[in-house]
Amino acid sequence: MQFSVGGMPANGVAVHTASRAPLDKALANRIVPMASLFAFLHHVAAFALVAALAVEFVLIKGELTVQSARKLLLTDLVFGVSSGVVLVVGLLRVFYFEKGASYYFHSVPFITKLSLFAVVGLLSIYPTVTFLSWRASLKQGLVPAVVAAKISIIRRIVHWELVAVVVILLCAALMARGVGYVGA
Numbered sequence: 001m002q003f004s005v006g007g008m009p010a011n012g013v014a015v016h017t018a019s020r021a022p023l024d025k026a027l028a029n030r031i032v033p034m035a036s037l038f039a040f041l042h043h044v045a046a047f048a049l050v051a052a053l054a055v056e057f058v059l060i061k062g063e064l065t066v067q068s069a070r071k072l073l074l075t076d077l078v079f080g081v082s083s084g085v086v087l088v089v090g091l092l093r094v095f096y097f098e099k100g101a102s103y104y105f106h107s108v109p110f111i112t113k114l115s116l117f118a119v120v121g122l123l124s125i126y127p128t129v130t131f132l133s134w135r136a137s138l139k140q141g142l143v144p145a146v147v148a149a150k151i152s153i154i155r156r157i158v159h160w161e162l163v164a165v166v167v168i169l170l171c172a173a174l175m176a177r178g179v180g181y182v183g184a
């Protein structure tokens with residue numbers, strides 16, 4: 001099901017072709033605020049995700065101390081939670097708000113965006129597992145014993161995650177404006 005207002009998608013961009021009877025004013029008045037709320041939540045979560053990744057990148061580049069290791073664990077938690085919110089809210093927008101699922105699954109930028117999001121998720125497993133393994137040392141107030149090569153791998157992973165997120169942002173802008181739509 002896809003919400004539209006007066007035959008237009010809830011966000012007012014006329015890209016899809018599905019014709020739905022115009023919703024009555026009372027329903028439209030409920031949907032537009034909801035679509036706006038979900039757009040807001042998506043942006044807040046996406047900004048938090050980018051901020052967490054950037055902070056992680058800076059922290060992992062510096063010297064590893066008890067404080068920086070604790071901050072890395074916390075930042076990674078923020079990254080994980082914000083990724084979850086981005087995904088859930090994003091899917092709700094795909095299926096219930098905006099232009100409808102059939103539009104997005106015919107959008108090359110959307111499919112690229114979703115695939116890159118999955119790649120970022122997979123890449124993030126290694127840093128997360130490593131950070132979680134530090135908890136025992138940190139509980140004792142000790143700097144986690146970790147070889148330089150491992151830190152270097154994590155730094156490179158976070159770097160590529162950041163690159164992927166920049167491409168995701170480009171895809172978001174394109175898909176929102178109908179660029180790369182391959183439907184009839």
Ligand code: HEM
Nearest residue numbers: 011046086087090091093094098117165168172173175176
């Ligand atoms: C790192 C992850 C993500 C970031 C940084 C991100 C960022 C954004 C941004 C900035 C927009 C606004 C685009 C614009 O109006 O110009 C947007 C829109 C949107 N995003 Fe995401 N997003 C991410 C992941 C996802 C995921 C995983 C989904 C779905 C499963 C999703 C679904 C959507 C939808 C449906 C829109 C509305 C597009 C429209 O107006 O037609 N996003 N995203």
